[in-house]
Amino acid sequence: MATPNPDKAFPVSWDQFHRDARALAWRLAGQGPFRAIVCITRGGLVPAAIVTREIGIRLIETVCIASYHDYQNQGQLQVIKTIAPDLLADRGEGILVVDDLVDTGKTAKVVRDMLPKAHIATVYAKPQGRPLVDTFVTEVSQDTWIYFPWDMGYTFQPPIRDGA
Numbered sequence: 001m002a003t004p005n006p007d008k009a010f011p012v013s014w015d016q017f018h019r020d021a022r023a024l025a026w027r028l029a030g031q032g033p034f035r036a037i038v039c040i041t042r043g044g045l046v047p048a049a050i051v052t053r054e055i056g057i058r059l060i061e062t063v064c065i066a067s068y069h070d071y072q073n074q075g076q077l078q079v080i081k082t083i084a085p086d087l088l089a090d091r092g093e094g095i096l097v098v099d100d101l102v103d104t105g106k107t108a109k110v111v112r113d114m115l116p117k118a119h120i121a122t123v124y125a126k127p128q129g130r131p132l133v134d135t136f137v138t139e140v141s142q143d144t145w146i147y148f149p150w151d152m153g154y155t156f157q158p159p160i161r162d163g164a
């Protein structure tokens, strides 16, 4: 289970996410060739857009999985849409799977079972899920919650002297 109420926050701006996703593409560039990418929606859609542009993949598939229905609490994992049969051939050989992060590893494990030979990549990784992915960019501790730019907005910050 993901750490309930993680102590630490790791907020990521759009600029930083773009840089980190591009760094992921650099790491993946020498590891292909990949005949298609499968992105794990919804979080994997954004890094998939950046990575496919960088390494020149045009065949883009989704696997739709949801498990964090209640903010930071993981619930029952639901596979809402599976992968097209032609991409399941060869046990996933030559397929790149992308997600925004791996936390407990439960989501990545379900996709690994569908595509045992695929290359699974995430931008961020926490220690529990790290063994499930082949490539990632930045590791954060298990008790950290990563705040993605698409989940945030600008808000007033009280000055430090007011006890913030």
Ligand SMILES: O=P(O)(O)OC[C@H]1O[C@H](OP(=O)(O)OP(=O)(O)O)[C@H](O)[C@@H]1O
Residues within 6 Å of the ligand: 002, 040, 041, 042, 043, 044, 065, 066, 067, 068, 069, 074, 099, 100, 101, 102, 103, 104, 105, 106, 107, 108, 129
């Ligand atoms: O390693 P795990 O503990 O399984 O967690 C990682 C998954 O959790 C989040 O997806 P979520 O279920 O929140 O759906 P979303 O991508 O639609 O936001 C995230 O995008 C990963 O896919």
Ligand code: HPA
Residues within 6 Å of the ligand: 002, 068, 101, 103, 144, 145, 146, 147, 148
């Ligand atoms: O740390 C996280 N941040 C955002 N979504 C998540 N889904 C699982 N863990 C996380």
Ligand SMILES: [Mg+2]
Residues within 6 Å of the ligand: 040, 041, 042, 043, 044, 065, 099
């Ligand atoms: Mg997700």
